Amino acid sequence: MNTSRYHGHYVWRRYRRNQLWLQLKTNKVVLVSSIVLLLLTILALLAPWISPFDPTNLQQQNIMDAELPPFWHGQSDSRFVLGTDGLGRDLLSSILYGLRTSLWVGFWAVAVQFTIGTLLGLSSGYFGGWIDRMVMGMADFQLTFSSLMLAILVLAITQAALGAQDYHTWSPWLLILVLGIADWPQYARTVRASVLAEKHKDYVLAAQVLGYRSRHIMLSHILPNTLSPLLVIASLQVAYVILAEAALSFLGIGMPYANPSLGGLIGSGFEYMLSGLWWIALLPGLALVLLLLSINLIADWLRDALDPKNIGQRP
Numbered sequence: 001m002n003t004s005r006y007h008g009h010y011v012w013r014r015y016r017r018n019q020l021w022l023q024l025k026t027n028k029v030v031l032v033s034s035i036v037l038l039l040l041t042i043l044a045l046l047a048p049w050i051s052p053f054d055p056t057n058l059q060q061q062n063i064m065d066a067e068l069p070p071f072w073h074g075q076s077d078s079r080f081v082l083g084t085d086g087l088g089r090d091l092l093s094s095i096l097y098g099l100r101t102s103l104w105v106g107f108w109a110v111a112v113q114f115t116i117g118t119l120l121g122l123s124s125g126y127f128g129g130w131i132d133r134m135v136m137g138m139a140d141f142q143l144t145f146s147s148l149m150l151a152i153l154v155l156a157i158t159q160a161a162l163g164a165q166d167y168h169t170w171s172p173w174l175l176i177l178v179l180g181i182a183d184w185p186q187y188a189r190t191v192r193a194s195v196l197a198e199k200h201k202d203y204v205l206a207a208q209v210l211g212y213r214s215r216h217i218m219l220s221h222i223l224p225n226t227l228s229p230l231l232v233i234a235s236l237q238v239a240y241v242i243l244a245e246a247a248l249s250f251l252g253i254g255m256p257y258a259n260p261s262l263g264g265l266i267g268s269g270f271e272y273m274l275s276g277l278w279w280i281a282l283l284p285g286l287a288l289v290l291l292l293l294s295i296n297l298i299a300d301w302l303r304d305a306l307d308p309k310n311i312g313q314r315p
Contacts, residue, residue, distance in 0.1 A: 033297040040291055044099040051093035052079070055260050062088045067272070070279050085268060085280050089260075095287050098262040101255055102291065105175055106242040110234050112180025117187025118230065122218045124188065125195025136192070139185035147182035148244050154178050155253045168256035175254060179241050186233055194226035228306040235299035239292050246288055262288040 043050070053060050065088040068077050076083065082091040124135035142150075158174060159167040167174075198204060199222065207217045246263030248254035250270075255261040257268065262284045269280030 117184035121191025
């Protein structure tokens with residue numbers, strides 16, 4: 001076994017990690033975005049413990065407290081820092097739970113996309129032949145449809161088939177499944193291109209000669225060398241999935257109203273905009289914009305930082 005090769009690979013990976021950390025520390029915009037995203041994630045994870053109220057608990061809702069303004073308004077209530085919505089729910093608690101929902105759906109939907117796309121892309125590029133033609137044919141067919149329009153169509157049909165009550169019970173998992181399946185071709189095409197470039201290299205041929213199974217070669221040897229573009233795609237897709245979930249909830253076919261999401265809060269408060277109750281829609285909208293902006297800034301930096309052309313350059 002050539003230990004110098006593996007030692008050199010280890011040193012190279014460590015060098016790249018140091019370069020990424022140095023670029024992150026010197027890029028103030030990305031550093032602030034990372035802090036904001038970390039703070040929003042912590043608030044979302046701790047929402048059940050730090051929220052003043054539980055917006056999913058009907059017993060804590062009082063219609064007499066509906067449409068109260070935020071704390072800076074003269075008619076505000078000290079119990080509700082950011083005011084209440086049309087049903088009397090505390091808006092601060094609803095936003096924290098909405099962040100939790102958005103991040104939860106975004107993470108698991110991207111995990112589904114990543115898993116399906118990576119496995120199909122590895123198989124397509126490594127085996128070739130009819131498997132390659134079948135996988136790429138499915139990818140090309142799916143790319144002819146807008147993923148958001150496909151999600152709207154599938155969820156609308158499912159809602160009509162199950163009924164409102166059963167649909168609201170299963171809607172979180174349906175959202176993850178639909179948004180996860182809708183965008184796997186991006187991962188598959190990227191992985192396939194990387195596998196076609198890697199599978200004829202010496203380390204893959206050596207693993208084949210040593211008798212390793214194809215599954216082991218694909219997952220343990222080829223996949224680690226294709227992770228950089230996949231991480232960039234996944235980081236961008238988290239923002240897209242969160243935005244798609246917000247749009248679907250705004251249209252009423254996403255998360256149920258009893259389970260607050262940022263899109264649902266914006267949709268429920270949209271009808272109050274012209275009546276002067278702007279905070280019901282604007283404050284959740286600002287939280288959504290802040291979340292998406294921080295993710296997109298980090299994803300753009302990650303795309304540039306992991307570009308092989310930029311490795312070794314000073315930030």
